[in-house]
Amino acid sequence: MRFAKWLLVLSALLIAAFPALAQETLEVGATVEGMLTASEPFIEYTFESAGDQRVSITLVSDDFDCYLVLYDADGIEIASDDDSAGNLDSRIGPLTLDAGTYTVRATSYAHRNSVDSISSGAFTLSVAEFETNLIEYTQRVEGELTSAALTANYSFRGEAGDAVVIRLESSDFDSYLTLRDTAGNELTYNDDGAGNLNSLIGPFMLPETGEYLIEARSLGGTSTGRYTLSLDRVEMAQIAYGEKVEVTFDARNSAFYFAFDASAGDVITVTANSGGSIDTRLTLNDQYNYQLISDDDSGSGFDPEILNYVINSSGTYSLVVQASAPGEGTVELTISRGELPSLDDGAQTIRFSDSVYERSLRFTGEAGENVTLNITTASGTMSPSIDITQNGMSIGYTSSSSITSLSFSFVTPDDGDVLVRINEYSYNNAELTVELAR
Known part of the structure; x- marks a missing residue:
């Protein structure tokens, strides 16, 4: 009887604490x-x-x-x-x-x-x-997001190993793309990969044969307006360090896609030389379709260039070279191993733009040494984020906004190479001088 009364009291307390x-x-x-x-x-x-x-x-x-x-x-x-x-x-x-x-x-x-x-x-x-519209490779469809339908869903069938490119463009809203498998699991997504607030997925390798779902909407999920969605299966050409490949742009060929294998720690440089015949853009994606870096005019004669980019993890990476506007011309694409500027040689100057916001430097560290990194901007302000790593481990980090100079001290735990990765988040043309005091 006491136990029953205790249960009644406990139940009453639980009801009071957690009302229905x-x-x-x-x-x-x-x-x-x-x-x-x-x-x-x-x-x-x-x-x-x-x-x-x-x-x-x-x-x-x-x-x-x-x-x-x-x-x-x-x-x-x-x-x-x-x-x-x-x-x-x-x-x-x-x-x-x-x-x-x-x-x-x-x-x-x-x-x-x-x-x-x-x-x-x-x-x-x-x-x-859940209602889906069918879309097939090479198809380009137009539609409209409304207050009653803020997301448009499309399905297609693909084969394992297909390299797909999905593009969502709108002048009415900031677009957002998601690719899912037939069970609804998210495979990859993109916000602004196509530029001008348009979205681009790919080239993405389909993991298995079956049905896939494309989800097209605005970034916030609340905007409405007209859009254009396209789906293509593209050929991925293999390219290796030291190779040069020539591609020709015309009315039917506005983009070319390449895959290459890289190892963690590789320093790569990619150039696309057109001799002034056509304006192009270079994009580097990791093995998960995440856009690592993109460039338009950093190379010779306003050609694109990805300079001394450090690969974080081993895997297969993709390169996209595409025409910035319709046109004709021939481009020579080159991928090579780069070499990071060394702070052991003195002060180094690095440049950023609205599309190039990451640069890396190196120096030779000594175990237990206390060093100071001094950074100044040639003009205006900078908003840098600085990560110092040795043997793949972070040994120092700092960030700041709208400054003209920065001094940052840290200790190198081991002998050997130290990587200094600088991200500049003002997204403007900036020229920084980096110097090591030891």
Whole structure:
């Protein structure tokens, strides 16, 4: 009897501490607005699936970092998501549901990770039947994002090893592209890879044969307007250090794609010499399709050049050389091993632009030596981020904004090469002088 009374008291205390929270009903295709508060840190909604139904669930808020959880009829969690919708918003799906009742929980990332943490604010939740448009290789389609359809979804079938290039362009909004597999897992994404706030995925190698999903939307997921989406399968030519390859641009060939193998620590230089016949742009992507660096006019005669870029990890990298505007001309592409300027030889001058924002230097360190890095700008201000590494480990880091000079001291733990990587985030033409005091 005492035990039963104790259970009743405990239950009462739990109810007082965690009052019953709202559970509402909505239909597939509906959008609802709600509010998280201190007393309601999550809200649950139930909906019915007719079976073999493909849905996408999206939670958007300007007030908190969203988190979505989906439960089946037995209360078992079958899916969850934090930021797949971008901008700290959440999206589950697309996924195919069996017939039955499902519950979706709208909450915050903070509360999901700690019941004592609460984020409050307004949100919008939608449960939509996932509809896709078909797109095929070489196809270029036009469409429009509206307030009723803020995301456009396209599906295509690809073969394992296909190198695909997907481009989303709009003069109405800042575009954003996501590529997913048939289960809805994100494979890669891009914001501004095509320039002018347009998006470019690729060349991306498809991992397996099957259906793939392209998600086209604005960066914030709330803008509307016209867009153009294109999908192409491209040929990836192999290129190796020391090779020179000649490519010819014309009305049918506006971009060329190359792959090469690199090892961690490699210093590479890539040039695309046209002799003034055509204006081109160079882009280097890593093995995950992340754009590492892009250049337009840093080389000779306004040709592009990627100078002394340090490879962080071993793998297969891709190079894209594309015409900046329609035209004809021949370009000689060269990839070679570079050599970093050495601070052992004295002060070094490095230059940045709106597209070249990373430069690297080196020096020979001695174990236990205290050294100081002095950086000054020739004119204007700089906003540098500086990372010092030795043997792949960071031994010093600093950053600052809108300054004209900087002094940074650190200790080299071992004998041997030290890498000084400088990122300049003012995105303007800048000339810096770097000197080592020891």
